[in-house]
Amino acid sequence: MNKKPILILLAICPLLFSGQVTNPDTSIAGRRFILFSASYRLPVNKSRILNSGHGIAIEAGINPARFFSGKTIIGLYAGWGWRDHLWSTSFDRQFVHDYQSTVITETLSARDSSIVHVSKELFREKKGASVPLPGCETNSFHNYSIYYGIILRLPRYSPVLKLYTGSVRAHYQGPGDLIEPQKEHTIVQLRRKMYGAEILLSDPLGFICRKKQYPSWLANLAFSFYYEQNDFSTAVLYFSDGEQELHIPLKRFTGSAFLNKYKNEQTFGFRFSYALL
Secondary structure, eight states: OOOHHHHHHHHHHHHHTTTOOOOGGGSOTTOOSEEEEEEEEEEOSOOSSBOOOOEEEEEEEEOGGGGTOTTOEEEEEEEEEOOOTTSOBOBOHHHHHHHHHHOOOTTSOHHHHHHHHHHHHHHHHOOBOOOOOGGGOOSSOEEEEEEEEEEEEOSTTSOEEEEEEEEEEEEEEEOTTSSSSSOSOEEEEEEEEEEEEEEEEEOGGGGTSTTOOSOGGGGGEEEEEEEEEEEEEEEEEEEEOSSOEEEEEGGGTSOHHHHHHTSEEEEEEEEEEEEEO
16 A cells, blocks of 8 residues: 555645644534535446436535534435536446336326337437536436435544435436427436435544644535435336426336336445535
């Protein structure tokens, strides 16, 4: 293991931030009632469905335990993971093949059947980055997530634990004439129920600069590991054209073998955060 980077950091840390000491007593976990964090998500495993998930996430919550203990976090929070427009995304080829092979639309209404057939083409064809386009259109599907849960930190210097649930939505927005002419727009989403857990380590610089000789705001930097599981067996195909919205469960038009194959969609990775906890 090359120890040079660590030795360099240890050497320059006091020089860069000399005289700007973080007082440990001013950053005790649990002292805040309003919680907030902004993070960048970095998934590290390859998705079996859609290779999306990078990007910024914003979270906010409350810590009622603040009124009982200045060293504890027992709170509730909610988060929103933004779409990764700048990344090139696409559905996995095997997933697209399996999806197209299992679709059965005989039991659907004519409109639902049209939406399902359009989704087959979009899943296969749409890929690439989606730098903001006029009218909020996208070149491909990009995941975003909406979630809520509990946040815990009991001992003073223990990691922060987050347990949460919500939904992951692969989002595409295109012209309004994909199903019927003269509509405002076309939105197609593949929605999956999501469950997750995160372990967050606050003030990582404190492990490098032992004397904490750096500005106090740097103590709010955090690093975390997260794990998420999406329940594909309850996935829903969502459609909107600006006038009406439809939710079509995949179990209505796909086979059980297909749903079971992709039932446990797993994602894990890292977050780099600025957290006020």
